[in-house]
Amino acid sequence: MKQLLFLLLLFLTPSLVSAQDEKSTEFLENAKWGELEEMKKLLADGADINAKNSNGDHAGVYAMYHFEDDEGEMIRFLLEEGLNPTILTDENANLMHLAVENEGSEILAELNAKGVDVNAQNEDGDTPLLLAASNREYEAVKLLVSLGANPNLTNDGTSIIKYYDLEDEDLWNDLMTFPFSDEILHTLMIEAVYTLESPEKVRQLLEKDANWDEATDEDGAKLLHLAAELDDSEILQLLLENGVNPNQVNDDGENALWSADAKENATLLINAGTDVNQVIDGESLLSAHIYYGMSDFVYLFIASGADVHFQVDGNSLVKYCKELLKMEERPGPKYANPEDQQAALERWHADIEKSMDYLKQNGVK
Missing domain, CATH: 1.10.1240 (Methyltransferase, Methionine Synthase (B12-binding Domains); Chain A, domain 1)
Structure with missing residues (x-):
């Protein structure tokens, strides 16, 4: 896929949108091929470092493509020489998007320091963080969050947790360090209760400051309804001991006793005050x-x-x-x-x- 994208960059309409001079056109052509020394000469001769071709591609696009091979030499040179750090492609991708897409996470902190928007959404609705998560670049995700990326931003309702294997203890523990909103914490709790059936993960989430009475799955069930369906009563007991309302109702108005499949669960609910x-x-x-x-x-x-x-x-x-x-x-x-x-x-x-x-x-x- 990466090679295909590069070929498209090479052969699709290289002319400049604003009819830039030949030096700027040649500058971009050399950027495509990673010819840094030629680029330096052309800049010295007056090429526009922020020029774009008719595809909206600028030298930073190509520099990020070559990031892994040249260890970031070209993009750092361009930034030092005046490339606008907030420059965008026609798809509204900024340099952070490009860095994430090209395994260039080591430059993210430098871009952040230069004012690149860590929470910008590209034309497809992805932030750099969402791109990193979708590419399973979990170290980049942690770095971006530390730089101020908002882990609660979604693309058409899809958050970063979609791209995490919640059964992986290391990945789960990473998620527990992120400043998630109640909405995403609710999703994680529903997974911990009903899909993973993990008392330990439920305990971790209960340490968060969230309104657990509002957590509702896609079918309208609340946490107690989900826990009441389980064979083991430990999760239900944890939820009740940590203040979840014993009379919370699902979208049909039913309390959790209607969902209890085991007498032990029903007994716990009744003892907690469920009607x-x-x-x-x-x-x-x-x-x-x-x-x-x-x-x-x-x-x-x-x-x-x-x-x-x-x-x-x-x-x-x-x-x-x-x-x-x-x-x-x-x-x-x-x-x-x-x-x-x-x-x-x-x-x-x-x-x-x-x-x-x-x-x-x-x-x-």
């Missing part, structure tokens, strides 16, 4: 768990103060159970084998009967 009597669209947590055949949760909810006198369509929960027992199909996926389907129905009915017994033991008729 066991929440009603959504005419359905209580208790009635919903009866319907889905989760009698162990029904027992827990009743023991934790769930309203056993809640009614479904005007019927008591015991009558509701009796109606469910008349159903010939259970909720949930169907089995291809009729015998398997019948066995699943019988298990569901048995679970409904358990829930009904718990209700009767608590005075429901």
Whole structure:
């Protein structure tokens, strides 16, 4: 790709936009080929060091291309001789963009000192930092951040964390040193909780000053909802111990008890104060768990103060159970084998009967 770009630089319209004199044209031609000594002579003869050709390319473009081969000699010479350090290509790329694209990160601090905008976005919307991250130049990323690059700038919503392997401990620890906004910290926390399932990474993030109650994934789930779905309860416990609101709700208005897949997680939420009597669209947590055949949760909810006198369509929960027992199909996926389907129905009915017994033991008729 780099060779192709260079060939394009060599052969696409070398004439100057502003009809610069022949010396400036020749100066740019020599810059393309890295002929520094010839460039010096032409400058002495009056060539314009800031000249551009019709592609918008200036000598700095070519100097950065040759950076790895000449160890930055040409670009440093040009800057010393008067190349405008804030000069842009027609694609709005500045010298920092060009340095990052051509493995020239060692000159970034010098460019920063000369006033090159470390947060400038090129025509494609990339900052030098975004380019460095997308090229997996992680040392350059750290350097740019130390020079004042804003790690929160995005290109059409894409931030630098897209280009990081979050399972890599060294890269993760690098990210933990950057001054991220709440929005990006939320994204990292969601990854730590639900994708990585890493209590240690969650601990690191909880040390940051962020509003964790606002963290929401693309499906509208909050942190507690995501943690409640996990088999292990450690992350959920960490979040609750660090002040995450036990009654936070997802985009459907549900608290995290609706998402809990393990009794231990539900117990943690209830002990933290999550409302066991929440009603959504005419359905209580208790009635919903009866319907889905989760009698162990029904027992827990009743023991934790769930309203056993809640009614479904005007019927008591015991009558509701009796109606469910008349159903010939259970909720949930169907089995291809009729015998398997019948066995699943019988298990569901048995679970409904358990829930009904718990209700009767608590005075429901």
